[in-house]
Amino acid sequence: MIKITYHGHSAVEIKTEKHNILIDPFITGNKHARIKHSDLKADFIVLTHGHEDHVGDTVEIAKRTNATVIAVHELSNLMISNGLNSHGMGIGGSRQFPFGTVKYTIAHHSSSYSGVYTGNPAGVIITASGKTIYHAGDTCLFLDMKLIGEMHSIDLAFLPIGDNYTMGIDDAVKAVEFLNCKIAVPVHFGTFDVIDTDPNEFKRKVESIGRKCEVIPFGGELTI
Numbered sequence: 421m422i423k424i425t426y427h428g429h430s431a432v433e434i435k436t437e438k439h440n441i442l443i444d445p446f447i448t449g450n451k452h453a454r455i456k457h458s459d460l461k462a463d464f465i466v467l468t469h470g471h472e473d474h475v476g477d478t479v480e481i482a483k484r485t486n487a488t489v490i491a492v493h494e495l496s497n498l499m500i501s502n503g504l505n506s507h508g509m510g511i512g513g514s515r516q517f518p519f520g521t522v523k524y525t526i527a528h529h530s531s532s533y534s535g536v537y538t539g540n541p542a543g544v545i546i547t548a549s550g551k552t553i554y555h556a557g558d559t560c561l562f563l564d565m566k567l568i569g570e571m572h573s574i575d576l577a578f579l580p581i582g583d584n585y586t587m588g589i590d591d592a593v594k595a596v597e598f599l600n601c602k603i604a605v606p607v608h609f610g611t612f613d614v615i616d617t618d619p620n621e622f623k624r625k626v627e628s629i630g631r632k633c634e635v636i637p638f639g640g641e642l643t644i
């Protein structure tokens with residue numbers, strides 16, 4: 421069993437029986453966050469790419485909690501240069517951690533932090549407590565999502581729907597079909613004006629193709 425908390429934007433907290441894992445903990449400056457970064461617990465922080473709205477409060481949280489930051493090699497090196505514990509990985513690579521397995525997948529986007537190159541952007545597949553969660557990061561729709569869905573039985577997929585920087589609603593609905601995921605959860609919407617969109621429209625469209633969607637309220641939880 422896994423408990424998921426959605427902190428708005430792409431920030432997701434995954435709680436297993438023993439571990440707290442944060443993905444893209446952008447809290448400060450995230451108008452939908454209902455928590456302060458100083459209240460978050462973390463054993464591991466998983467980053468999809470270097471953009472400020474994904475790295476977010478990683479440095480502060482990891483310094484306070486001593487969490488290990490898992491990221492693509494170049495971004496991992498940047499975290500190490502900030503004094504953090506970090507484990508670098510590459511696209512297609514997977515590794516076992518105390519809470520479960522992390523595998524990096526492709527994402528079509530860009531990746532830099534304050535103008536510094538931070539390697540390729542990515543998605544992540546986390547398998548823990550018998551559940552498989554895919555967080556697409558920031559990406560467009562791509563046909564290889566079919567391959568990701570073939571190789572992994574995805575229980576839950578976090579998909580960006582806000583358009584402009586990533587997939588919009590219609591492309592994200594196609595992604596649900598490609599991934600063959602049991603539950604789709606929309607992320608990366610409404611935080612800024614340019615990515616304002618209606619997650620319930622996504623839900624309706626996902627349901628119209630016979631799939632399940634959960635719109636997790638900001639600060640809300642979902643147990644799978």
Ligand code: NI
Nearest residue numbers: 469471529558
């Ligand atoms: Ni981005």
Ligand code: MN
Nearest residue numbers: 471473558585
């Ligand atoms: Mn983003």
